[in-house]
Amino acid sequence: MRCENKYCYISNVLLARENISDEHIIPNAMGGHLKSPNLVCKEINNTLFAKLDAILSKSVEIAQLIKFKRDDQKEQPTIIGISTDGMKYAVNNMQKGKLLPIKPLKVVDESGKELLKLQVSQKEEYIKSQLKKYPTLKREAIENNLKEVFEDDYNDIHFRNGINIFTTKEPFRAIAKIATNFAVLNNISTNYFRGFIEFIKGGNDLSNIQLGYFYPNELLIYDFEEKEISHILYLKGCQKEKILYCYIELFNTHCFVVNLSYHYHGPTFEKSYIWDVLNAQELRKDIALNLTYSYLSKRQYLWYPNAENDYKERLKRTSLICDLKLRIK
Numbered sequence: 507m508r509c510e511n512k513y514c515y516i517s518n519v520l521l522a523r524e525n526i527s528d529e530h531i532i533p534n535a536m537g538g539h540l541k542s543p544n545l546v547c548k549e550i551n552n553t554l555f556a557k558l559d560a561i562l563s564k565s566v567e568i569a570q571l572i573k574f575k576r577d578d579q580k581e582q583p584t585i586i587g588i589s590t591d592g593m594k595y596a597v598n599n600m601q602k603g604k605l606l607p608i609k610p611l612k613v614v615d616e617s618g619k620e621l622l623k624l625q626v627s628q629k630e631e632y633i634k635s636q637l638k639k640y641p642t643l644k645r646e647a648i649e650n651n652l653k654e655v656f657e658d659d660y661n662d663i664h665f666r667n668g669i670n671i672f673t674t675k676e677p678f679r680a681i682a683k684i685a686t687n688f689a690v691l692n693n694i695s696t697n698y699f700r701g702f703i704e705f706i707k708g709g710n711d712l713s714n715i716q717l718g719y720f721y722p723n724e725l726l727i728y729d730f731e732e733k734e735i736s737h738i739l740y741l742k743g744c745q746k747e748k749i750l751y752c753y754i755e756l757f758n759t760h761c762f763v764v765n766l767s768y769h770y771h772g773p774t775f776e777k778s779y780i781w782d783v784l785n786a787q788e789l790r791k792d793i794a795l796n797l798t799y800s801y802l803s804k805r806q807y808l809w810y811p812n813a814e815n816d817y818k819e820r821l822k823r824t825s826l827i828c829d830l831k832l833r834i835k
Contacts, residue, residue: 508595512543512544514546514547514622515546515553515614515682515686515690515696515703516546516550516554516706517546517547517550517708518549519549521543521544521547525547525549526543526544526547526548527546527547527551527552528541528542528543528551529542529545529551529555529687530559531684531687531688532684532737532739533562533563533680534576534605535559535560535563535569535576536562536563536566536569536736536737536756537569537572537574537575537576537737537781538781539738539781539786539788540691540739540781542687542691544690545687545690545691552648554707554822555683556751557682558683558706559654560678561679562677562681564782565672565674565676565677565680566586566592566677566688566756567669567822568669568757568824569756569757571669572735572783572824572828574736574783574784574786575786591611591613591623593607593611593623594607594608594609594611595607595608597673600790607624607625610622610623610624610628610632610652611624613653615653621651621652621653622651622652623652623653629652632652633645633648633649634797636648652787661704669821669832670758670817671719671761671814671817672682672719672808672813673812675712675808678717678808679705679706679708681717681762681764682702682705682706682715682717682752684739684752684754685699685702685717685741685752685766686702686703686766686771687765688739688777688779689741689750689752689766690740692741692777694741694743694750694766695772698750698766698767698770699750699766699767701714701715702715702717702764712807716765716802716803716805716807717762717763717807717808718762718763718805718806718807718808718810718813719760719761719762719808719809719810719813719817720753720761720762720763720805721761721813721816721817721819721820721824722753722761722795723816725795725796725797726753726793726795727792727793727794727796728792728793728795729791729792733784733827734789734827735757735758735782735783735784735827735828736757736758736780736782736783737756737757737780738753738754738755738758738778738779738780738793739752739753739754739777739778739779739780740753740754740776740777740778740795741753741776742775742777742795742796742797743770743772743773743774743775743776744770744774744787745770745771745772745773745774747797747798747799748768748769748770748771748826749766749767749768749797749798749799749802750765750766750767750770750772751763751764751765751766751797751802752766753766753795757783757824758820758823758824759817759820759823759824760817761816761817761820763797763800763802763805768799768803774787778793780793818834821834822834
């Protein structure tokens with residue numbers, strides 16, 4: 507049930523029965539299950555927030571390669587992988603455990619003849635489709651136009667859009683939204699992070715906020731299970747340091763810190779939420795990340811020099827657990 511006198515923290519519209527809308531703290535398309543009707547109105551949810559969710563989901567392509575339960579039954583967007591020789595694959599559309607090319611690849615042999623290259627498992631299906639399309643063709647003629655068939659090495663697949671860290675600023679608006687969602691969900695006053703709300707709305711630049719990639723390594727007190735792939739939200743307010751920050755992990759791969767306020771004057775507290783993506787269940791585990799004003803204020807945002815390397819180390823772990831066989835350099 508909706509709490510009384512709740513307002514949309516983006517538009518300041520009073521939330522009523524006719525305009526409430528469940529907002530996922532982490533986007534549904536990324537396996538987010540924690541949600542609330544007491545955050546934003548339906549109009550904001552269906553416009554600004556939907557746009558930001560789409561930007562984030564497109565940027566975190568790893569979300570499309572991992573099988574997990576969503577709140578809805580929408581199909582995953584197609585992620586295109588390309589082998590070293592140029593063959594295109596629908597990476598998240600494997601058939602009977604095999605990665606099949608979208609279509610045969612045109613190649614030229616040593617004599618200059620144009621041929622079609624395809625996998626062994628596709629050969630019969632392709633020949634049948636050609637015989638059906640061109641009834642006068644002979645099977646032998648079709649086979650003569652096929653290059654030696656092959657089984658492609660999955661390890662040689664790379665990605666058209668890149669399974670990489672964010673290279674533009676826009677997805678960080680969606681990361682800021684996750685942090686403010688979680689803060690509002692936990693009844694933290696929006697007065698502490700007005701600058702972030704303006705950033706989310708597109709009316710504030712990066713000079714007024716601090717957020718970015720962050721891999722705390724030994725600073726994070728948390729015991730990862732061997733096969734765990736999770737979303738982690740950790741919100742902390744520290745009265746002594748006067749700081750309010752949110753640490754975010756998406757698939758334990760894309761990790762961020764959002765410095766919501768350097769003027770926090772409430773009680774010291776910490777709130778966490780951990781969602782097991784593969785098993786679709788909340789994990790009740792201890793977690794702690796104790797940062798200071800000095801540490802946060804000296805960091806480099808949105809990216810720092812070693813951010814990409816730290817990201818790739820986490821990506822290797824995710825790839826191994828989910829048997830993605832990504833080529834990570």
